[in-house]
């Protein structure tokens with residue numbers, strides 16, 4: 001039976017648009033990454049934080065790994081997370097996306113359990129746009145990720161297009177109360193204000 005037993009949180013970016021390191025954002029009085037992790041914790045056996053400032057999470061109790069390939073952006077974070085994951089499938093989220101929808105993760109797992117095919121990725125496609133986060137990735141996609149990074153082809157959505165991907169279309173997602181909230185990511189101070197954070 002295929003389960004999503006690991007979750008990967010990426011937080012190795014430059015935060016240029018925010019003007020300060022996004023890992024310093026606090027929600028409910030704790031760092032944003034730990035806020036995200038606490039929502040994922042009831043669903044998975046393992047949480048992996050991919051960061052280039054590991055000392056920050058020394059006492060978090062979570063697994064902390066660095067990028068094996070540096071300065072390539074989120075695609076390299078996904079690659080490092082999957083290489084280090086103990087599970088076939090991992091749920092991948094960005095460290096600036098504070099809203100986790102547990103029902104959605106359970107739904108992805110249901111799809112995995114009922115699909116005969118060997119999938120590489122389960123990803124939401126909204127208005128034709130592929131969402132690379134809040135997606136489940138299999139370790140089977142690692143060779144393709146490596147190839148993309150080596151070719152300096154850093155666009156995750158392109159990789160998802162060429163992998164064996166099961167798309168969750170917007171209408172399908174809406175059945176499970178999946179709202180736009182899940183895909184909010186915090187890039188600017190304005191985003192923080194807009195969401196009262």
Ligand SMILES: Nc1nc2c(ncn2[C@@H]2O[C@H](COP(=O)(O)OP(=O)(O)OP(=O)(O)O)[C@@H](O)[C@H]2O)c(=O)[nH]1
Pocket residue numbers: 010011012013014015016017018022050051052067070071072073074076077078093094095096097187
């Ligand atoms: N591990 C890892 N995560 C990354 C890397 N680049 C971006 N991320 C993460 O991927 C998510 C999306 O990143 P972006 O907001 O597009 O990039 P950013 O560098 O954080 O911010 P900007 O400089 O404003 O573009 C965030 O959670 C980042 O922390 C990287 O090189 N390694």
